[in-house]
Amino acid sequence: MFDIRAIRNNPDIFDKGWARRGLSPQTSEILGLDEKRRSLQTSLQELQARRNDESKKIGEIKKDGGDATGQMQAVSIIKNDIAKMEEEERKIGNDLTTLLSSLPNILGDDVPDGADEEDNKEVHRWGDVKRPSGPDHVDIGEALGLIDFETAAKMSGARFTLLKGDMARMERALSQFFLDTHTQEHGYTEMSVPLLVRDNALYGTGQLPKFAEDLFKDHEMGHWMIPTSEVPLTNIVAEMIVDEEELPMRFTAFTPCFRSEAGSAGKDTRGMLRQHQFYKVEMVGVTTPDKSEDEHERMLTCAETVLKKLDLPFRTVVLCSGDTGFGARKTYDIEVWLPGQETYREISSVSNCWDFQARRMNARCRAKGEKDTRFVHTLNGSGVAVGRALIAVIENYYDPSDGGVFVPEVLKPYMGGLEKIVKG
RNA sequence: GGAGAGAUGGCAGAGUGGUUGAAUGCACCGGUCUUGAAAACCGGCAUGGGUUUACGCCCAUCCAGGGUUCGAAUCCCUGUCUCUCCGCCA
Numbered sequence: 001m002f003d004i005r006a007i008r009n010n011p012d013i014f015d016k017g018w019a020r021r022g023l024s025p026q027t028s029e030i031l032g033l034d035e036k037r038r039s040l041q042t043s044l045q046e047l048q049a050r051r052n053d054e055s056k057k058i059g060e061i062k063k064d065g066g067d068a069t070g071q072m073q074a075v076s077i078i079k080n081d082i083a084k085m086e087e088e089e090r091k092i093g094n095d096l097t098t099l100l101s102s103l104p105n106i107l108g109d110d111v112p113d114g115a116d117e118e119d120n121k122e123v124h125r126w127g128d129v130k131r132p133s134g135p136d137h138v139d140i141g142e143a144l145g146l147i148d149f150e151t152a153a154k155m156s157g158a159r160f161t162l163l164k165g166d167m168a169r170m171e172r173a174l175s176q177f178f179l180d181t182h183t184q185e186h187g188y189t190e191m192s193v194p195l196l197v198r199d200n201a202l203y204g205t206g207q208l209p210k211f212a213e214d215l216f217k218d219h220e221m222g223h224w225m226i227p228t229s230e231v232p233l234t235n236i237v238a239e240m241i242v243d244e245e246e247l248p249m250r251f252t253a254f255t256p257c258f259r260s261e262a263g264s265a266g267k268d269t270r271g272m273l274r275q276h277q278f279y280k281v282e283m284v285g286v287t288t289p290d291k292s293e294d295e296h297e298r299m300l301t302c303a304e305t306v307l308k309k310l311d312l313p314f315r316t317v318v319l320c321s322g323d324t325g326f327g328a329r330k331t332y333d334i335e336v337w338l339p340g341q342e343t344y345r346e347i348s349s350v351s352n353c354w355d356f357q358a359r360r361m362n363a364r365c366r367a368k369g370e371k372d373t374r375f376v377h378t379l380n381g382s383g384v385a386v387g388r389a390l391i392a393v394i395e396n397y398y399d400p401s402d403g404g405v406f407v408p409e410v411l412k413p414y415m416g417g418l419e420k421i422v423k424g
Numbered sequence: 425g426g427a428g429a430g431a432u433g434g435c436a437g438a439g440u441g442g443u444u445g446a447a448u449g450c451a452c453c454g455g456u457c458u459u460g461a462a463a464a465c466c467g468g469c470a471u472g473g474g475u476u477u478a479c480g481c482c483c484a485u486c487c488a489g490g491g492u493u494c495g496a497a498u499c500c501c502u503g504u505c506u507c508u509c510c511g512c513c514a
Contacts, residue, residue, distance in 0.1 A: 038475095048482085054495090059494090
């Protein structure tokens with residue numbers, strides 16, 4: 001959502017911003033609606049003032065025991081006009097809101113222009129690629145008898161996975177390791193959050209109204225399954241005015257994520273890279289407006305740290321204008337090396353949403369002693385996707401001599417000291 | 425699933441159709457007093473929007489959305505949330 005006054009004052013900035021996302025100019029339509037609405041509002045309020053005035057007089061006349069029939073009829077007529085005008089005003093207001101809420105965030109100046117992921121700019125690379133190529137997690141996992149797509153498909157269809165034994169345990173170990181690192185070393189507060197949310201929560205973070213088809217919904221109760229715990233974690237501050245002393249707030253959660261993958265038919269169909277359901281440890285930050293860029297860099301470091309501790313080679317890119325998501329002002333993706341694909345694949349996405357979500361959620365902050373409030377800035381980042389981390393470990397820690405998978409050093413404490421996953 | 429109670433300003437808590445945007449207390453801000461502080465006393469203190477060069481004026485908001493009425497915090501309907509009791513249940 002956007003500040004209509006800012007659009008009034010600097011329409012060019014917004015049109016140029018949206019042009020970077022490939023959109024045609026929007027502000028003339030926005031401002032046309034805005035002007036219409038305001039002039040309607042003004043005349044509506046004049047009528048309301050007259051109605052209030054007359055009604056007050058009727059009250060006085062009646063109190064004195066007089067006859068107010070004439071005045072009552074007069075107000076009755078005004079009332080009809082008000083009703084008509086209210087409806088028109090509401091309609092235009094809705095049109096305006098619908099238009100504004102379907103427009104993406106304005107990109108940061110430091111976001112490179114580009115059409116798609118080909119144009120993302122690499123920021124840096126980390127780690128030695130010890131296994132440039134090799135079997136993928138499907139071959140390794142199935143040979144070990146610990147990853148089973150067929151059985152999962154039997155009960156749930158495509159894009160689901162069944163993990164067994166030490167493979168299931170390693171998934172759990174990864175999530176524990178991520179959570180512990182973020183809570184104990186990075187200052188995040190662990191949250192256990194609702195996985196089903198209502199429309200308004202998804203509107204707040206920007207998934208609705210535009211991206212309903214990407215989500216699973218329970219039509220009976222009206223709940224949506226979260227596509228990421230960014231939704232519940234960010235909505236913690238919805239409708240709140242927080243003291244600026246309490247900022248930054250840093251939340252983390254380990255949750256399943258549910259995605260319909262409606263637009264990605266045929267994409268990444270092999271293996272467990274793209275599933276309808278996967279686990280993720282998420283980080284969310286809430287800051288004052290002046291601190292979000294620093295927080296963004298910090299959050300990126302937090303996500304990179306867990307990959308470094310796992311000794312997984314990765315590269316970090318800043319997404320170009322065409323690849324940056326709807327609600328983000330700027331996004332870093334961390335891509336981990338997958339020997340099975342001989343390429344880097346996304347394992348984390350770290351975004352600064354600026355005040356975009358805060359406006360939609362009405363999440364504000366106030367400095368001590370101040371009267372005025374400001375919208376907070378919100379950030380979110382995967383820290384990191386557990387399923388994809390598991391893939392990365394399987395493929396990078398593969399031992400061709402026996403088909404096993406070494407357990408990364410930092411995961412051993414979470415796996416009872418196990419050194420290696422082997423065929424059982 | 426059944427029965428009932430409730431939602432009012434930062435908080436507590438009045439108000440059941442006519443100057444109620446809302447008593448009172450607490451908190452908060454300013455002042456008087458004091459060497460200083462406390463106490464006491466005096467004054468101020470909701471939010472969003474429209475309009476205005478400005479002072480200001482106006483509109484909306486007592487959980488949300490509809491309705492009744494000349495007029496709604498107050499009456500009616502729907503939804504959301506909270507609480508109590510019964511049933512069921514991880």
